[in-house]
Amino acid sequence: MENTESKIATLAGGCFWCTEAVFERVEGASKVIPGFTGGQIKNPAYREIISGRTGHAEAxxxxxxxEIISYKELLLIFFSTHDPTTLNRQQYDKGTQYRSAVFYHSEEQKQDAEAIVKELEDANVFEDPIVTEITQATVFYKAEAEHKEYYSNHRQQQYCQVIIDPKIKKLQQLFADKIKKAKI
Incomplete structure (x- = not known):
């Protein structure tokens, strides 16, 4: 198999435990890294992020x-597995650090994100308007090691069962053909 150069997508859809759990199950996603971006503080720690005063989003x-999954397909999964209509909030998580955002890496990614939002709006997929921020990617800071593969390592926790499990089920229902065969 030919080695194809990978691309990068940076997305924020609330708690990064949730978005990581969804996208680490997607075929074509070779690496999913939780972290922080979009703020002013250099090298932020999780404890600073959750204060909501850094400007960073969990991403x-x-x-x-x-060649396996397009950026547009990633965006469709993203918009289907979180609520892009709530400003600075996803379920119980509240604050700017939990905002919905697409951090684009190229003009093409920006145009794709804007086009997907327009398609979803035009089709009235959501009752309320989409408030997802579409902004240029800046420095991405990796989260501390204990946040990596959080869902996979803590599936019995109530947060994982109540908040993340339904997102995984939605992925399975809507995008069964995009799920890695080895992941459930």
Whole structure:
């Protein structure tokens, strides 16, 4: 198999435990890294992020093979597995660090994100308007090691069962053909 250069997508859809759990199950995503981006503080720690005063969002950096999954397909999964209509909030998590955001790495990614939002709005997929921020990617800071593969390592925790399990089920229902065969 030919080695195809991977691309990067950076997305924020609330708690990064949730978005990481979804995208680490997606075929073509070779690496999913939880972290922080979009703020002013250099090298922030999780304890600073959750204060809501850094300007950073909890986000994931997805390294993906565009020959297996396109950026637009990643965006469709993203918009289907979180609520892009709530400002600075996802379920119980509240604050700017939990905002919905697409951090684009190229003009093409920006245009794709804007086009997907327009398509979803035009189709009235959501009752309320999409408030997802679309902004240029800046420095991405990796989260501390204990946040990596959080869902996979803590599936019995109530947060994982109540908040993340339904997102995984939605992924399975809507995008069964995009799920890695080895992941459930």
């Amino acid at each position: 994931i950096e997805i390294h993906f093979n565009p």
